[in-house]
Amino acid sequence: MKLVFCGAAQTVTGSQHLIEVNGSRLLLDCGLYQGRREESRRRNAHFHFDPRRIGCVILSHAHMDHAGNLPTLVAAGFRGPIHCTAPTADIARELLRDSAHIQSEDAKFLNKRKNRHGEPRIEPLYDQEDVERTERLFHPHGYREPFDLLGGLEATFLEAGHLLGSAIVQMEIPGRNGERDRRLVYTGDLGRPNQPLLRDPEFVRNVDVLISESTYGDRVHEKxxxxxxxxxxxxxxxxxxxxxxxxxxxxxxxxxxxxxxxxxxxxxxxxxxxxxxxxxxxxxxxxxxxxxxxxxxxxxxxxxxxxxxxxxxxxxxxxxxxxxxxxxxxxxxxxxxxxxxxxxxxxxxxxxxxxxxxxxxxxxxxxxxxxxxxxxxxxxxxxxxxxxxxxxxxxxxxxxxxxxxxSAHADRENLAAWYAATGGGIEEAFLVHGEPEAMEALAPLLQPFAKNPVRMPSMHETVEI
Ligand SMILES: [Zn+2]
Ligand SMILES: [Zn+2]
CATH class of the missing domain: 3.40.50.10890 (Rossmann fold)
Incomplete structure (x- = not known):
């Protein structure tokens, strides 16, 4: 199995994790990177892989840093299914339409000024048509209802308690050539227990490969x-x-x-x-x-x-x-x-x-x-x-x-409790979706539950496991 961390690596935004296993390539999330305008544009407009060769996308939730770059992926030739929960499909549809609208409004506003100063115009990353093509690829699933992916893989969405429809992705990967079966779990963005409105995040046991968010790995939230x-x-x-x-x-x-x-x-x-x-x-x-x-x-x-x-x-x-x-x-x-x-x-x-x-x-x-x-x-x-x-x-x-x-994110205590609930024995653990200080502070809390040293992959790092 090969993992390539194409976004939200040593940073929070732009979640995109590529998994190559049993002859198929799938993408966990396709989010927008947010930062300096020029840099964001460059990062969001270009993918580190060929979108036409991605079999499917598994979308954890509708926030822009996870779903916001899907229309760019589709415009670049991606045609596979986008698996998500039903509320995520609903919300992502609205947010993406809104994002295309905002991009065109902001471009208009900025271009008026840029015209006056003779500066080059800025173009929106995608338009409503790209969003419509993206919407047609959504494949909604219920929570706790396993569905098949390419290469004999099976995925299940579990409650992440972070936003309506937000999911933890649990994947069962059948072993080939005498390898044993493995369970890969991607936390997406993990919520907190006892929040208003939302259900509590679910726990997962017997995890072999964990990709965990770490946004507030160095903080404890106020009561x-x-x-x-x-x-x-x-x-x-x-x-x-x-x-x-x-x-x-x-x-x-x-x-x-x-x-x-x-x-x-x-x-x-x-x-x-x-x-x-x-x-x-x-x-x-x-x-x-x-x-x-x-x-x-x-x-x-x-x-x-x-x-x-x-x-x-x-x-x-x-x-x-x-x-x-x-x-x-x-x-x-x-x-x-x-x-x-x-x-x-x-x-x-x-x-x-x-x-x-x-x-x-x-x-x-x-x-x-x-x-x-x-x-x-x-x-x-x-x-x-x-x-x-x-x-x-x-x-x-x-x-x-x-x-x-x-914040709708787990803090370090919530994350530690979630790691403990896995029962330990995690073969490979990765921290993503966090700034370096947050990851450094969180790693020691995850380490007792992992067999190998916790990894904090850098941008575009490829890991063979
Ligand atoms: Zn989120
Ligand atoms: Zn996020």
């Missing part, structure tokens, strides 16, 4: 109650200053968690109600999508969705639809909260809110998820004195708060 208290304090300060609170977030997943937290603060009477805007063209379709997939949530949420299909709607919460409604927020006086994509501030409507809001010290910016190096989100999280939005420089005067505990 939910401490986070809520901190969120309350920020919102109270914003209320007093009559400022805006800008929350960059994915349109799916974290947005619903933040809205859910704020709603409980209102309901408990710990915070005066203030207007909240979810400024995302996707959001109108979110409730439908969630309702359609109610059975995939945890018991509590599934019950709540049956009783009130609009659990993410409450008084004072507005989902903006048109671009005009979104622009009107620029002139609206505070206090209010606005959530907008993208989560790492690399594209989309959040850029317009930041452009209008970063220089005003009455405002606050809440960073709620992982920020890749060299993204605008990372610079804000690190409180750089000046930040570049749409190629223009701005002073960063707004209050910045980082909320890692809202």
């Amino acid at each position: 939910e109650e401490d986070l809520k208290e901190r969120l309350r304090a920020i919102l109270m300060r914003a209320l007093e200053r009559r400022g805006k609170v800008i929350i960059p977030a994915f349109s799916l997943g974290r947005t619903q968690t933040v809205v859910y937290f704020m709603n409980t603060l209102f309901d408990e009477g710990r915070l005066p109600r203030l207007p909240i805007f979810v400024d995302s063209p996707l959001a109108t379709r979110v409730t439908d999508l969630y309702r359609r997939n109610a059975s995939y949530f945890d018991e509590e949420t599934a019950r709540a969705l049956r009783e009130d299909p609009d659990i993410f709607g409450f008084s004072g919460l507005t989902y903006t639809r048109s671009a005009e409604e979104s622009k009107a927020l620029n002139d609206r006086p505070g206090p209010f909260v606005v959530l907008a994509a993208s989560g790492m501030c690399e594209a989309g409507r959040v850029l317009h809110h930041l452009r209008n809001g970063v220089e005003d010290p009455r405002n606050a910016i809440l960073i709620t998820g992982y920020q890749a190096p060299n993204t605008l989100g990372r610079r804000i999280a690190e409180k750089s004195p000046r930040v570049r939005v749409f190629d223009e420089w701005f002073e960063l005067r707004a209050e910045v708060q980082v909320f890692e505990g809202l």
Whole structure:
């Protein structure tokens, strides 16, 4: 068996792991790399392998760093099935359409400026047609329902508890030429137990080859109650200053968690109600999508969705639809909260809110998820004195708060508990989807359960096992 790590190697974004075994080639995830614009473009536009020779893709979940480069793969000639869970197919469809739309809008906006300066135009990575061709390749499967792959392999999706539809991939690889059968497990992005909305991640035993994420391998997340208290304090300060609170977030997943937290603060009477805007063209379709997939949530949420299909709607919460409604927020006086994509501030409507809001010290910016190096989100999280939005420089005067505990990723304690639950005896263990410091800190927690030294493959590294 040969593994080639073509993305998310010594870094978090751009997940793409190639497996060659028993004469077939399959790709685990096909995500977008996020970082400096030029470098991202180059990495995302070119594959390290021939897409026409990939038999199938197994998609762990719909986030852009795992699914976002599928249309480029299809445009480059990939024609095989894309296996995923049913909710992942639903969500990925929406996110990819949205991504193509955002890319063309941002290109238009930037090209106006570039034309004026006589700079070369930028072209979107893919368009709606590429997305439609990609959608036709989705093969949805239920959780815990094994399905056949090429080369006599069998795969099963298990609950990863990270996003609706997110899966751990378990693969049974039959041994050839007297070799024994092996079980390969790819964690995808692993969630945390006891999160609002989502089911808990499942455990897997008897793992021979493990490919594990390591995003927060060096952190322990804050407790939910401490986070809520901190969120309350920020919102109270914003209320007093009559400022805006800008929350960059994915349109799916974290947005619903933040809205859910704020709603409980209102309901408990710990915070005066203030207007909240979810400024995302996707959001109108979110409730439908969630309702359609109610059975995939945890018991509590599934019950709540049956009783009130609009659990993410409450008084004072507005989902903006048109671009005009979104622009009107620029002139609206505070206090209010606005959530907008993208989560790492690399594209989309959040850029317009930041452009209008970063220089005003009455405002606050809440960073709620992982920020890749060299993204605008990372610079804000690190409180750089000046930040570049749409190629223009701005002073960063707004209050910045980082909320890692809202992350849908397991922290080092959750990961250690998950490793322990494998029962040990892992033949080969690989850490991916993490920055070097996170991997270094996590490896000693995984080592006791692995026979050989834990590996942290570098970009494009090929490992024969
Ligand atoms: Zn994810
Ligand atoms: Zn990820």
